[in-house]
Every structure is written in C-alpha cells, then in structure tokens.
Amino acid sequence: MEVVEDKEVKNDVLCIKLHSLGNEFYGTAVSQSPRMDLGAMYNKMLMDVQLYAEDGANLMIKKNG
Numbered sequence: 001m002e003v004v005e006d007k008e009v010k011n012d013v014l015c016i017k018l019h020s021l022g023n024e025f026y027g028t029a030v031s032q033s034p035r036m037d038l039g040a041m042y043n044k045m046l047m048d049v050q051l052y053a054e055d056g057a058n059l060m061i062k063k064n065g
Contacts, residue, residue, distance in 0.1 A: 027046075
C-alpha cells in the first residue's frame, strides 16, 4: 500500500505546484499589461481558478480523509 500512497502524495504535491505556477503566470501577465481591461479579466479568471483549485483540494481531502 505504501507505493500507492506515495503516488497519491506525489500527485497531490504536483497539483499544488501546477496551481501555484499558473497563478504566477497570471500575476506576471497582469503586472506587464498596460491595458486595464485585461488586468480586470485576468483577475476575474484568477478568482475562478482559485475556486476551482479549492474544489480540487476539498476532493483530495475527502478522498484521503
């Protein structure tokens, strides 16, 4: 069972890292865009991504808990 648990933990960590990387790209795009409307769009999209990530984290907790 340890191998399966190790794979699950690695998958969970990978998901968290990918989420953080995605947020970093959105932050870079917002900071370098001179257009205010694009910044607002990125911020709305970032909020949607955060909610999606929260749902994923809750599923991981439910599955492992």
